[in-house]
Amino acid sequence: MNGLRKLTDKIKPTFEKGGKLGFLHSTFDAFETFLFVPNTVTRKGSHIRDCVDLKRVMIMVVLALVPAMLFGIWNVGFQHKLAFGLNDWGFWNIVWYGIVKVIPLYLVSYIVGLGIEFVSAQLKGHEVNEGYLVSGMLIPLIVPVDVPLWMLAIAVAFAVLIGKEVFGGTGMNIWNPALIARAFLFFSYPSKMSGDTVWTGGMTRYMAEGTAYASGNGLVDGISGATPLAHPTIEGLQAAGTGFMDMFIGTVPGSVGETSAIAILIGAAILIWTGVASWKIMFSSVVGGLAIGYLGYAAGATDLPGYYQLVMGGFLFGTVFMATDPVTSAQTECGKWIYGFLVGALAVTVRLWNPGYPEGMMLAILLMNTFAPLIDHYVIECSIKRRAKKVKIA
Amino acid sequence: MSNNIYLKKGLDIPISGTAAQITKKVIVPDVVAVKPTDFRGLVPKLLVREGDKVLAGTPVLADKMSQNILFASPVSGTVAEVVRGEKRKLLEVRIKADAQQEHVDFGVRKVSDMTAEQIREALLESGLWPALVQRPYGIIADPQVKPKAIFVSAFSKAPLAASPEFALGDEISDIQTAINALGKLTDGGIHFSLNAENYSGTPFHKLENVIMHTFCGPHPAGNTGVQIHHISPIRKGETVWTVSLLMLAAIGRLFNTGKYNLKRKIAVTGPEAIDPAYVEGYPGISMKDISEFYGSSENLRFISGNALTGTAVGAEGFLGFFDNQVTILREGNEYELLGWAKPVRLSQFSSSRTYFSWLTPKRKYNMDTNLHGGPRAFVLNDVYSKVLPMDLYPVHLLKACLAQDIDKMEKYGIYEVLEEDLALCEYVCPSKIDIQQIITDGISLMLKEMC
Numbered sequence: 063m064n065g066l067r068k069l070t071d072k073i074k075p076t077f078e079k080g081g082k083l084g085f086l087h088s089t090f091d092a093f094e095t096f097l098f099v100p101n102t103v104t105r106k107g108s109h110i111r112d113c114v115d116l117k118r119v120m121i122m123v124v125l126a127l128v129p130a131m132l133f134g135i136w137n138v139g140f141q142h143k144l145a146f147g148l149n150d151w152g153f154w155n156i157v158w159y160g161i162v163k164v165i166p167l168y169l170v171s172y173i174v175g176l177g178i179e180f181v182s183a184q185l186k187g188h189e190v191n192e193g194y195l196v197s198g199m200l201i202p203l204i205v206p207v208d209v210p211l212w213m214l215a216i217a218v219a220f221a222v223l224i225g226k227e228v229f230g231g232t233g234m235n236i237w238n239p240a241l242i243a244r245a246f247l248f249f250s251y252p253s254k255m256s257g258d259t260v261w262t263g264g265m266t267r268y269m270a271e272g273t274a275y276a277s278g279n280g281l282v283d284g285i286s287g288a289t290p291l292a293h294p295t296i297e298g299l300q301a302a303g304t305g306f307m308d309m310f311i312g313t314v315p316g317s318v319g320e321t322s323a324i325a326i327l328i329g330a331a332i333l334i335w336t337g338v339a340s341w342k343i344m345f346s347s348v349v350g351g352l353a354i355g356y357l358g359y360a361a362g363a364t365d366l367p368g369y370y371q372l373v374m375g376g377f378l379f380g381t382v383f384m385a386t387d388p389v390t391s392a393q394t395e396c397g398k399w400i401y402g403f404l405v406g407a408l409a410v411t412v413r414l415w416n417p418g419y420p421e422g423m424m425l426a427i428l429l430m431n432t433f434a435p436l437i438d439h440y441v442i443e444c445s446i447k448r449r450a451k452k453v454k455i456a
Numbered sequence: 457m458s459n460n461i462y463l464k465k466g467l468d469i470p471i472s473g474t475a476a477q478i479t480k481k482v483i484v485p486d487v488v489a490v491k492p493t494d495f496r497g498l499v500p501k502l503l504v505r506e507g508d509k510v511l512a513g514t515p516v517l518a519d520k521m522s523q524n525i526l527f528a529s530p531v532s533g534t535v536a537e538v539v540r541g542e543k544r545k546l547l548e549v550r551i552k553a554d555a556q557q558e559h560v561d562f563g564v565r566k567v568s569d570m571t572a573e574q575i576r577e578a579l580l581e582s583g584l585w586p587a588l589v590q591r592p593y594g595i596i597a598d599p600q601v602k603p604k605a606i607f608v609s610a611f612s613k614a615p616l617a618a619s620p621e622f623a624l625g626d627e628i629s630d631i632q633t634a635i636n637a638l639g640k641l642t643d644g645g646i647h648f649s650l651n652a653e654n655y656s657g658t659p660f661h662k663l664e665n666v667i668m669h670t671f672c673g674p675h676p677a678g679n680t681g682v683q684i685h686h687i688s689p690i691r692k693g694e695t696v697w698t699v700s701l702l703m704l705a706a707i708g709r710l711f712n713t714g715k716y717n718l719k720r721k722i723a724v725t726g727p728e729a730i731d732p733a734y735v736e737g738y739p740g741i742s743m744k745d746i747s748e749f750y751g752s753s754e755n756l757r758f759i760s761g762n763a764l765t766g767t768a769v770g771a772e773g774f775l776g777f778f779d780n781q782v783t784i785l786r787e788g789n790e791y792e793l794l795g796w797a798k799p800v801r802l803s804q805f806s807s808s809r810t811y812f813s814w815l816t817p818k819r820k821y822n823m824d825t826n827l828h829g830g831p832r833a834f835v836l837n838d839v840y841s842k843v844l845p846m847d848l849y850p851v852h853l854l855k856a857c858l859a860q861d862i863d864k865m866e867k868y869g870i871y872e873v874l875e876e877d878l879a880l881c882e883y884v885c886p887s888k889i890d891i892q893q894i895i896t897d898g899i900s901l902m903l904k905e906m907c
Binding site: 066067095097098099100101102103104105106107108109110111112113114115116117118119121122189191193230231232233234335336337338340388389393394395438442445446449450 | 469471615689691757759763764765766768783785787788789790791792793794795796797801804805806807808809810811823824825826827828829830831832833834835836837838839841847849851852867868875879882883884885886887888890891892893
């Protein structure tokens with residue numbers, strides 16, 4: 063340990079202003095602060111500080127995402143096995159296929175995203191911000207596994223540059239950067255982001271070339287590869303052989319990390335326990351989703367009971383990991399209730415009454431990100447008026 | 457009238473080094489300093505020159521803006537040095553104390569026979585007027601103004617704060633005299649806040665001519681700002697005064713003995729203080745006078761006040777006018793390998809559950825001055841209001857201060873807060889933002905624009 067510190071101290075001058083590699087100062091600083099909590103002491107204000115920092119907060123979110131990621135890797139292989147009838151595949155075959163498909167998504171996400179982060183930090187002379195650790199973890203989990211890597215790279219670059227850096231970096235952005243990446247893909251390359259063939263690993267390639275990775279098999283008869291959202295009726299789900307429990311456990315096609323309610327709920331428990339994400343937003347979003355879900359059920363817009371809406375598609379993933387982004391969500395406690403409710407309600411509204419989009423979570427969150435400052439504004443105005451009244455009475 | 461107010465939000469910081477309730481020594485002052493920097497916004501006028509003889513109570517400085525506000529020497533002796541900083545800003549007037557202390561005689565007076573005007577005059581000429589702090593902004597009270605009310609907090613939950621019962625418990629009669637005197641300066645009465653957990657155990661609940669309140673809750677429940685917010689919030693255009701118990705005792709002493717006597721029990725605290733305990737001394741005493749509480753001053757930080765809001769004065773520095781606490785901390789200027797990534801980090805405290813210090817709620821930590829991270833933009837938004845028991849939106853207030861938007865600062869409550877009230881927000885901030893500095897700048901802006 064001391065050796066590592068000595069080495070760092072030895073090479074540090076090279077990267078400081080005036081040093082040979084001075085232009086890489088931010089990069090060096092990022093790696094140094096990653097390895098060591100810096101030796102800076104308080105200069106102003108409080109002389110002692112809590113030992114929690116943003117790195118710790120971010121790593122908690124990354125940890126909370128791990129169950130969804132692991133399940134996603136397994137499910138990618140499992141869906142491939144189902145689609146191509148690979149009955150001899152065991153657990154490790156499935157996982158290996160998932161790894162081969164998902165790890166490249168992660169590599170692209172982190173290399174492109176962090177690359178831009180480092181360069182922009184360097185240009186601005188800032189410290190590299192750890193916010194992208196979370197965005198980079200999220201992005202591969204919310205795209206279809208068959209998305210072409212070059213598209214993902216462009217989307218990530220767009221998200222980091224336009225979604226975040228132009229506003230000034232983490233903490234200043236208006237929209238959730240990971241969702242910006244997904245929205246970019248969704249509107250720029252709709253054929254790769256929706257439909258029936260993108261959700262199962264290898265199917266795109268099979269459609270194009272008649273062959274899929276690791277398999278000479280053809281598609282199994284009757285496999286549609288569509289997510290449950292494509293046929294959101296009791297009948298449709300039965301025809302696809304999907305039950306509520308399948309969707310709860312997550313053994314259905316979908317974006318990489320969004321399918322398993324169980325894995326997401328483990329993540330939610332971590333986030334709520336550590337206090338990193340707001341349980342108010344999660345709770346009210348679920349309430350909003352249920353409310354509109356049952357309203358649609360009662361009004362005959364769907365024959366699925368409201369609770370089905372929670373486990374289908376990206377509802378839960380969005381609720382737990384995307385809507386709760388502290389930077390882009392509502393900032394006031396009362397505003398969080400309103401914001402969360404509207405996220406859930408809008409997402410299900412889009413699902414039930416908009417024939418164009420089977421899934422509404424992404425758009426609901428982005429829309430509510432836009433309106434979050436407005437919600438906060440009115441919450442604060444109300445609170446100030448209420449207080450003024452109270453003072454007058456007293 | 458008694459009033460119970462329960463506050464849930466806040467945090468008692470578990471830092472080690474509480475002062476034992478014994479007076480370890482009586483400091484015979486050597487060199488003491490009068491520091492104009494103890495008072496916000498003060499433009500001082502020097503009234504003495506190097507080599508002048510002064511008594512305890514002789515004015516040393518005056519406020520340039522209203523020259524009847526005087527600042528007196530706490531000891532008798534000779535003016536040794538006038539220390540100036542950048543742009544010749546006056547920092548300290550150092551006074552070499554005599555072996556035998558002599559006081560200016562202001563005459564013993566009976567408060568009940570005095571008018572408000574006479575009381576004001578007595579406080580001004582004796583140099584005790586600056587003990588009265590005006591809200592908003594935390595500046596020296598304006599003698600022309602009649603405040604809405606006067607607020608006194610009789611307890612502090614700040615880290616390692618001196619126990620008022622131990623430090624001032626035997627000065628009840630002086631405090632009562634001061635309350636009787638100050639009561640004539642306002643029509644709103646003197647609001648006196650006690651700690652609900654110790655209501656009957658404290659001698660202060662016997663004080664008369666005050667409006668008693670009790671507060672219950674973690675730090676900052678003992679902050680006057682928080683108490684005012686719950687008793688009678690400050691609206692635009694209103695002024696209230698606050699005064700500490702410590703200063704009440706000094707004011708009472710002035711009337712009862714005719715002397716300007718700021719003698720106080722000072723808690724020497726902190727993880728690096730050896731056998732932390734109390735000493736008896738004066739404001740302006742040097743850190744060198746408490747040298748038995750630390751081995752070598754190397755790599756230590758000496759704070760006049762508590763670890764959250766105090767001023768780092770250095771090993772050669774002097775105790776502030778309002779302070780009765782010294783905190784000694786170690787400078788945390790070393791690297792910690794993978795600190796933030798360790799699953800458990802037993803030697804550090806965090807109020808957040810991202811670490812495991814919530815498992816050991818009784819434990820005290822040897823905290824140091826390391827920042828524990830790098831400065832970032834605001835990211836988490838709900839950590840601040842969890843430690844601020846006020847109906848305010850701290851992040852919005854801070855952003856208004858940063859944007860120098862006076863209308864919004866007003867709306868979001870700049871009149872009701874001082875740095876100390878948001879010190880805990882700064883402590884818990886994962887983005888390591890200097891919140892107290894932002895508030896200081898905001899208040900300076902208000903003072904500049906509104907006066």
